[in-house]
Structure formats: structure tokens, C-alpha cells
Amino acid sequence: MTNLILSVLMLAGAALFAGGIYVLRKGINKKQGWLMLVAAAVMFANVAIQTIPVPESNQPVQTVSED
Numbered sequence: 001m002t003n004l005i006l007s008v009l010m011l012a013g014a015a016l017f018a019g020g021i022y023v024l025r026k027g028i029n030k031k032q033g034w035l036m037l038v039a040a041a042v043m044f045a046n047v048a049i050q051t052i053p054v055p056e057s058n059q060p061v062q063t064v065s066e067d
Helices: 002-026 030-051
Strands: none
Touching: 002 030
16 A cells, blocks of 8 residues: 555656646746645655665564463
């Protein structure tokens, strides 16, 4: 499920990036274009943070119940 969410986030970021460039080149609304580029950068940063490998020592502790 996480892979699906990250994939959708990357596609949305790419669409925002392309849309931001389009809006800036057309000169329609420069503020909106810059905000779209910032939103795309935030999405890409979130994906990058989520895909950083975590060392084994920082994994959550799993308890084993003794029956």
C-alpha cells in the first residue's frame, strides 16, 4: 500500500511541476505557478524522506508473547 501512495504522490508532483512551468511560461498567474512548483518540491521531498533506508538498530521493537 505504501508503494502505491508514493507512486501517486510522485505522479501528482510531476503534474504540479509541469503545470507550474506551464503557468509561469504563459505568464497567466505567476504566484500560482510558483506555489505549484513549491508544492511539487514538497511532494518530492516527502517521497525522498519515506524511501531513505532505516538501519536495523532503529527498527521498532517487536515483542514476542510467550504462551
